[in-house]
Amino acid sequence: MIELKRITKSYSGKKAVDDISFTVERGEILGFLGPNAAGKTTTMRMITCYMPPTSGTILVDGMDTGEDSLEIRKRIGYLPEMAPIYPDMNVMDYLDYVSELRRLEGDTKKSRIREMIAVCGLDDVLGQDIGQLSKGYRQRVGLAQAMIHDPDILLLDEPTAGLDPNQIVEIRELIKRLGQEKTVILSTHILTEVQATCSRIAIINRGKIVADGKPEELSAGFHGRAVLLAHLKAPREALLEKVRAMDGAEEVREMPTDDGTVGIRLESPFGKDMRESLWKLAVEENWPIFEMRREALSLEDVFRSLTQESDASLS
Amino acid sequence: MRNIFTIFKKEVRSYFNSPAAYIVVTFFLLFTGYFFGTNLFLMNQANLRTAFGIIPLVFIFFMPAITMRLIAEEKKTGTIELLVTYPIKDSEIIVGKFLSALMLLAVALVFTWFYVITVSLLGNLDGGQVIGGYFGLLLMGAAYLAIGMFASAITENQIVAFIVALVIIFVFFLMDKILFFIPAPLVSIFQYLSIDYHFENISRGVIDTRDLLYYFSVIFFSLLLASHALGRRKGD
Numbered sequence: 326m327i328e329l330k331r332i333t334k335s336y337s338g339k340k341a342v343d344d345i346s347f348t349v350e351r352g353e354i355l356g357f358l359g360p361n362a363a364g365k366t367t368t369m370r371m372i373t374c375y376m377p378p379t380s381g382t383i384l385v386d387g388m389d390t391g392e393d394s395l396e397i398r399k400r401i402g403y404l405p406e407m408a409p410i411y412p413d414m415n416v417m418d419y420l421d422y423v424s425e426l427r428r429l430e431g432d433t434k435k436s437r438i439r440e441m442i443a444v445c446g447l448d449d450v451l452g453q454d455i456g457q458l459s460k461g462y463r464q465r466v467g468l469a470q471a472m473i474h475d476p477d478i479l480l481l482d483e484p485t486a487g488l489d490p491n492q493i494v495e496i497r498e499l500i501k502r503l504g505q506e507k508t509v510i511l512s513t514h515i516l517t518e519v520q521a522t523c524s525r526i527a528i529i530n531r532g533k534i535v536a537d538g539k540p541e542e543l544s545a546g547f548h549g550r551a552v553l554l555a556h557l558k559a560p561r562e563a564l565l566e567k568v569r570a571m572d573g574a575e576e577v578r579e580m581p582t583d584d585g586t587v588g589i590r591l592e593s594p595f596g597k598d599m600r601e602s603l604w605k606l607a608v609e610e611n612w613p614i615f616e617m618r619r620e621a622l623s624l625e626d627v628f629r630s631l632t633q634e635s636d637a638s639l640s
Numbered sequence: 641m642r643n644i645f646t647i648f649k650k651e652v653r654s655y656f657n658s659p660a661a662y663i664v665v666t667f668f669l670l671f672t673g674y675f676f677g678t679n680l681f682l683m684n685q686a687n688l689r690t691a692f693g694i695i696p697l698v699f700i701f702f703m704p705a706i707t708m709r710l711i712a713e714e715k716k717t718g719t720i721e722l723l724v725t726y727p728i729k730d731s732e733i734i735v736g737k738f739l740s741a742l743m744l745l746a747v748a749l750v751f752t753w754f755y756v757i758t759v760s761l762l763g764n765l766d767g768g769q770v771i772g773g774y775f776g777l778l779l780m781g782a783a784y785l786a787i788g789m790f791a792s793a794i795t796e797n798q799i800v801a802f803i804v805a806l807v808i809i810f811v812f813f814l815m816d817k818i819l820f821f822i823p824a825p826l827v828s829i830f831q832y833l834s835i836d837y838h839f840e841n842i843s844r845g846v847i848d849t850r851d852l853l854y855y856f857s858v859i860f861f862s863l864l865l866a867s868h869a870l871g872r873r874k875g876d
Contacts, residue, residue, distance in 0.1 A: 373725040398727040409718030413654055425646040426726045470722070 326350055327372060327478065327508055332381035334367050334532075341367045342378075343532035349525075351477070354504035356523030357512035360632050364532040365512040366406055369480050372510070373403045385478065402476035406483055408467030412456025416447055416466055419455060420473065427474040441469040444499060446492070460487035468496065472503070479503060481511040485518060497522045516625050530632040543627050552620040553599050556586040559612035564589065567606055573597045586615050643728045647736025651710070652743050664705055665748045671698050676755035686763025688756065692773045692843045696836055699777075699784055700813060704805035706744055707788030708798045710737045711870060715796035724870070731867045738789050738863060745781045749774060768845035776842030779855040780835060784809050786862035793869035809835070812858075 327349045334342040342364040349355045357365050371378050372385065374394040383390040385397045410419065420441060424434045442448060445465040450458055455466060464487050471479060484500065485493045500509060500522050513519060519526050520540050528536040528543075536543055557564060561579070564587050569577045573593045580588035593599045600617060607614050655661040675694040679685045711734075714720040723733060756770060784805075791805035792798075816834035819827050831837050835858070838851040 370721070375721055375725050395727050395729070398725055401725070403722070403725050405718065405721045407718065409721060411654070411719055412717070413657055414650075418653070422646065422650050423726075426643065426728060428642070428727075 326384075326386055327510070328384040329368070329372075330382045330384070332368070332371065332378045332383060334364075334371060334376070335379045340532050342371070344381075345529070345532070345534050346381075347527060347534060347537060349508050349510060351508050352505060353525055354500065354509040354511065354523045356519030356526045357510055357529060358514065358516070358519055358526055358628060359512075359529035360514065363529045363632075365529060366482055367532075368529070369403070369405075369482050369510065369512060373401055373480055374398055399474075400476055401478045401480060402471035402474065403479075404467045404471040404481045404484055407486075408464050410455050410463060410466055410470070413454060415452055415454050416458075417451045419466065420469060423470045424473055429474060437473055437475070441473050444472070445469040446495075461489060461492060464488055465492070465496075476507070478508045479510070481509070483513055484511055485513070485515070493518075516628060528628060528631055535631045536627065551593050551597060551599070553591040553593065553603065554580065554588070554616075554618050554620055555591070555603060555614060556582055556584070556588050556616040557607060557612045557614050558586050559607075559610065561587050563610075564612065567610065568603070571599070571602055571606065573599055573602070584615070643732040644736040644739070647728075647733055648739045648743070651737050651740030655740060655744055660709070661744055664702060665744070665751065668698065668702050668748045669751055672752055673755060676752070676759065680759060680762065686759050686765070688759060688765065688770065688773060691755070692777075695777060696780060696813070696839055699781055700806060700809050702748075703741075703745070703781060703784035704788045704791065704802045704809065706741050707785050707792050707805065708801040709792070710741065710789060711792040711866070712796050712798045712801040716798075720870075730871045731863075734789060734793070734863050734867045734870060738786060738866075741785045741788070742782055745785065746778065749777060749781075766845065769843065772845035772847060773843040775847070776839045779842065779852070780839045783835060783855050783858040783862070786859040786866070787812075790862045790866040790869065793866040 329348070330346050331344055332342055332346070333340060333344050341362075345364075345368070347355075357368070359365050367376075370376050371390065372383055374390050374397055377391060386400060388397055390397055414422065420438050424438055429437055442451065445468050447462070447465060447469060450462055455463060458466065464484070468481070468484060471481065479500075481500070485496050488496060497518065500511065503509060504522075504524065511518075511522070523540065526536070526538065526540055526543055527534050565577060565579060568574060568589055568591060571591075574591055575594065576592040578590045580590045582588040591599055591603070598619075600619070603617065604614065606612075672691060672695055675698075676688070676691045679687060679690045711720070714723060724730065756765070759765060760770075787808050788801070788805040791808065792801040795801050795804070812833065812835040814834075815830045816837040819830060822830050832850075832854065838854050841848055841851050
């Protein structure tokens with residue numbers, strides 16, 4: 326379990342992280358989402374005891390990072406951004422080195438190394454110098470070193486950067502599986518990644534947490550509106566007029582189409598399903614429906630509006 | 641202890657995996673070989689006085705070259721972030737790395753025995769002086785290396801680490817060379833602080849606890865400072 330209480334971190338007067346608090350329970354995967362330089366990496370670095378916060382306390386399994394740093398570091402597996410690993414070591418030597426620093430011994434050590442090689446798919450590159458590996462392989466070596474001691478807490482800073490699509494899926498599955506019994510925080514600016522892996526999302530911008538919740542809560546609760554998109558073959562003005570007159574239609578806009586139909590975008594209060602009434606209207610007027618789908622406000626929209634709104638409010 | 645050994649092993653391996661160590665040792669042997677040889681060939685004397693007189697000066701350049709990468713490079717490449725978030729103390733990192741540099745120094749010194757053996761075949765060497773000299777070189781080299789560790793810990797630029805170490809060492813080296821300009825009450829302090837002064841004592845074959853204490857305190861305080869510099873992460 327990780328608890329951050331009113332954490333602030335300033336670099337020469339400028340606040341990189343500004344009074345944030347949150348808790349991550351065991352069994353949770355927290356996706357830390359934010360634009361570049363939002364404070365994600367700084368927050369992770371404070372949890373891993375790499376740097377102390379300017380003010381506030383961080384508790385990891387109830388221990389303070391300022392007091393029990395050594396004990397906390399034993400429990401954490403950390404993959405920093407860009408996976409900085411010694412380029413002049415080969416993969417096998419490196420895993421051996423890390424497992425010794427992690428105090429693994431004898432058979433446990435051997436079996437953990439073997440497991441990491443299998444899980445991270447490192448068989449083909451064991452004898453190669455890390456400096457010569459592709460970015461994807463280096464990232465996988467980084468993951469291997471983070472998980473080698475089977476830590477309770479995993480902090481992964483952009484874990485899938487540089488991986489190919491198949492590996493991304495594998496690594497996400499792995500993180501999901503690990504997340505069931507561990508505490509995981511992963512930072513990313515890839516939105517699909519948090520949707521695919523995380524049980525909770527914290528959006529951070531300019532050092533402040535601007536949203537925190539389950540992915541579906543965030544996308545639904547944000548605007549409080551449901552969106553329906555439809556293409557109909559109908560006279561434009563008549564269609565827009567009738568649709569606007571429908572009960573529950575809050576905002577109707579015309580959307581461009583490429584097949585001679587008229588596209589509409591219909592926003593209604595959250596929870597109100599407009600599909601049936603739109604179908605009835607179409608039947609009454611004898612307007613064929615070519616396409617109709619609901620659209621949840623995507624996380625991307627939430628993210629963009631949250632991070633840009635606070636940009637605008639500052640300027 | 642085990643962590644120190646793990647770090648030590650890794651660093652020794654990376655010294656000998658890269659050409660840097662071989663280049664440093666080779667140049668060291670070339671330089672010292674010249675000074676071991678001059679007495680023999682130019683002055684027809686089979687002794688090591690010139691060599692032991694010059695090596696401390698050669699050390700001023702070679703020790704910072706050995707230590708400059710140890711921490712600065714990790715800071716530059718970012719690997720330090722992983723290293724210090726493993727459950728190891730900063731002091732263990734510093735000591736492990738320091739010992740690996742000491743190992744390289746020891747290897748370089750072992751190779752100079754070829755010169756010593758050659759000289760001893762041609763004349764009678766004072767055994768006590770040779771042993772004292774080598775012991776002194778090792779201690780003095782260790783003190784230089786410790787200062788070099790500190791210089792490497794305060795920057796991420798290896799060149800800066802090299803120059804800072806060189807300047808600090810040079811100041812310590814010069815202290816007993818400028819006694820002439822020092823007010824009388826301070827002379828003994830300056831003399832005691834001089835690295836070379838203590839070496840001269842030991843290389844005469846006289847091993848005095850005051851000299852040992854001096855070297856061990858230089859090593860201890862330099863490593864302590866290095867450890868503090870490492871613990872001071874950016875942004876504090």
